[in-house]
Amino acid sequence: MARPKSQFICQECGAVHSKWSGKCSQCNSWNSITEETVTATPGAAGKAKGSQINMHKLVGETAPPPRLSTGIPEMDRVLGGGLVPGSATLIGGDPGIGKSTLLLQTLCKMAMAGQDAAYFSGEESVEQIRMRGSRLGLAANDMPLGLATSTNAADITASLYTAQPVAVAVIDSIQTMFLPSIESSPGTVSQVRASAFELIRAAKAKGAAIIIVGHVTKDGAIAGPKVLEHMVDTVLHFEGDRSHHFRILRCIKNRFGPTDEIGVFEMKGHGLAEVANPSELFLADRQDNVSGAVVFAGLEGTRPILVEIQALVAPSTMANPRRNVVGWDQGRLSMLAAVLEARGGIPLSGRDIFLNVAGGVKITEPAADLAVAAALLSSMSDLPCPRSCVVFGEVGLAAETRRVAHPDLRLKEAAKLGFDQAILPPAKAKDISAPDGIALNYASDLNQLIATLGGMKDNSL
Structure with missing residues (x-):
């Protein structure tokens, strides 16, 4: 025993x-x-003999995996074209950010398209889910969508095996699930790992796409063992500031498509609405003739996004000046401020610096270095940057600028929104194909950036 x-x-x-x-x-x-x-596993169990495994060659005929459209183009974009039958997707996000709302909308869209769907909730009752569906205008009598409330992963697994085949199933959430065979409370590492394994195995055996909701820690990482992210095929993060109405669905891992893709949603009274052109929405509330505001041409996956970076530099009365950042890496801001002072002669050590990425967007790529530097210089000099100019590029410790990926996509998006100037690192002519009507200003280092911004001051209004 x-x-x-x-x-x-x-x-x-x-x-x-x-x-x-x-x-x-x-x-x-x-x-x-x-x-x-x-x-503990009995000693006799470890002595069982295995069988030989058949090997396959790397080269062979393999058809691309079929896709199940979610009915929401933004979500299909993040998933790489839709859900793959038999795949497991993990989605995490802060409490109240809209995970359950997004997944209920997704299941209803798929059910209305004729796909059998199931929603297993361990956090809400059936009545609560029905109330949310009614509030969002999703209720339909002939919809092939089943609702169930259970925290027993063994019961859910048995339902997936014995019930009529479903195309997609949602588990909300994995931290509430438990297996009776494991003597620990729900949410512990052992329960999360074992419950996820059983659910994923059942979904793959029945060819159903399963979406698992995961809680997050105070640092924003998905709670539970890291092995949970290794077990699934796709990992999504649903992020955003609850004080803003924008939400971003970001792909962290995808075995069936590209990573780092994002989908942008707007929280409204009838649920989450897609944002087809996020750049135009993020820049809709820009103010004229304001120093410290620069438009950054970023790239999330394959989607170019233009966002406004705002900086405020003010004299400090504290021994250690403040460096407050929202939407960017604080360590990178400290590095950039040190480079500007050491290499460019800009006195920032005795000043408070406040940096904000408008719209609640989080920027992770180093291509924002040059835009942040331009915003700091604009705030220091109290001279607005040209309204019709975008900035992008990486900055090194020697104050040199470095080229970034896909400048053509960034410039094309800027030209589409009416921008006619761009500041970027120098590149070979064959590497950049500038759209018509947009002038390129190359800055090989921060000193050239300062000179370029000074030459543009007459056109800043």
């Missing part, structure tokens, strides 16, 4: 410890280690 034994497992990173401790030595999180009971 298997002997139960105890392990001390960190609920943040999944690290196993020999005894309880107040702080995890792997991820440095406090009060995250809990005791879990595991069942």
Whole structure:
């Protein structure tokens, strides 16, 4: 008979410890280690012989995987064309950001297109889901969408095996699921790992696309063991500031398509609405003749997005000047401020710096360095940048600028929205095909950027 034994497992990173401790030595999180009971495998079970595995050649005839359209083009874009039958997708996001709303809208769209769908909730009752569907205007009598409330992963797995085949199923959420065979509470590392394994195995056996909702930690990472992200085929993050009405669905991992794709949604009274042209929406509230505001031509996956970067530089009365950042990396801002002072002679060490990416967007690519530098210089000099100019490029520690990927896509998006100037790192003529009507201003280093902005000051109004 298997002997139960105890392990001390960190609920943040999944690290196993020999005894309880107040702080995890792997991820440095406090009060995250809990005791879990595991069942030891009998010695006879490990002596079973395996069978030979057939090997296949790398080259062969393989058809591309079929796709199930979600009925929401923005979500299909992020998924690489739609859901793949038998795939597992993990979506995470802050509480109240709209994960359940987005997935309910997705299931209703697919059900109205004739796909059998199932929604398993461990957090809400059927009445609550019906109320949300009615509020969003999604209720339809002939819709092949089944609702169920359960936290037993074994029951959900049995339903997927025995019920009529479903094309897509949603599990909301994996932290509420448990297996009766594991003696630990729902949400622990053992329960999350084992429940996810059983659900994914059932979905792949029945050829159903399964979407699993995951909670996130205070740092924004999906709660539970990291192995959960390795088990699934696609990992999505639904992000945004709840004080803004924009939401961004970002692809972190995708075995069936490109990563780093984003879909932009707007939260309205009838649910989440797609934003076909996010650049135009993000720039809709721009103010004229304001110093410290620069338009950055960014790229998320294959989609170019124009956003406004706002900077405010003010004298500081504190011993350690503040560096407050919203939507960008604070460490990169500190590096850029040091380069501007050491290489460009711009006195920033005794000043507070506040940086904001308008619209609640989070920028991760280093191509925003040159736009941030331009915004800081504009705020320092109190001279507005030209309204019809976009800026992009990476900045190194020697104050040199570096080329970034896909400048053509960035310039094309800028020209489409009426911009007629661009500041960017120098590149070979064959690498850039500038659209008609847009003038290119090359800056090989920050000193050239300063000179370029100074030459544009007469056109800044």
